[in-house]
């Protein structure tokens with residue numbers, strides 16, 4: 001089961017979080033793999049998208065904001081766009097668009113930053129946004145201070161967090177075909193709430209900027225956190241990770257968030273929604289697609305799930321209300 005663990009370092013201005021996405025992450029991969037148009041993600045893309053999904057979950061959990069956090073990469077390579085969205089209830093979904101081939105050992109720059117034109121955007125979309133209200137968006141490049149291409153998503157996001165929140169942050173991210181996981185360590189603001197919401201209101205705190213890189217407790221804990229390997233993050237349970245890294249520190253733990261209270265997959269798509277869309281096309285258009293292709297196939301843009309309607313299903317859509325066949329057992 002996917003889980004999120006939050007903790008504080010007792011008496012020190014440092015907090016931490018670990019996320020481990022298992023069922024939620026496997027659902028994202030399974031929907032894509034079952035899509036006959038796209039097929040499964042190539043392994044390097046799955047790894048990137050998994051890291052993005054873990055990072056977006058950590059970032060959403062780290063802010064007080066009533067709305068969706070959307071982490072996007074707009075690539076200039078074979079991966080055109082990759083998106084992970086996490087809502088305040090930790091429901092999440094993710095998708096990526098890949099065009100053309102990419103090497104089996106492709107790294108971040110090979111996928112999204114071939115010409116140093118790739119960008120990473122973090123959007124905060126307020127819940128129930130009224131027309132005219134702008135979502136908050138921060139955009140960072142995929143290169144460092146010297147223009148060098150960054151090799152890891154964690155480096156890109158650490159840069160973003162430092163810029164937007166003026167808080168030192170350490171991120172370790174990893175994903176494979178079973179698990180997407182992340183560790184976040186962050187220095188707490190000197191005073192007030194240094195979070196993304198505060199930044200959206202233009203609330204910079206000079207005292208926080210003065211502290212960047214200087215807090216000894218944070219620096220020590222950050223170095224410990226950075227020793228966590230990809231393999232450990234993917235294979236060890238949270239208790240073991242925390243014991244191995246921080247056995248000399250006193251941690252204050254919060255109740256882990258699991259199940260529906262923890263990170264879980266959710267997409268707003270569904271068979272009935274797609275049926276409505278086909279109804280919107282009209283019976284003639286639907287019949288012409290059926291004549292040409294045999295069935296109507298619609299893939300969800302947000303999760304990749306593919307919905308297929310054959311001639312019988314389509315006829316059912318256009319049947320007048322009150323004259324419906326009982327649902328066939330193969331539908332869903």
Ligand SMILES: [Zn+2]
Pocket residue numbers: 267268269270300301302303304305
């Ligand atoms: Zn969907």
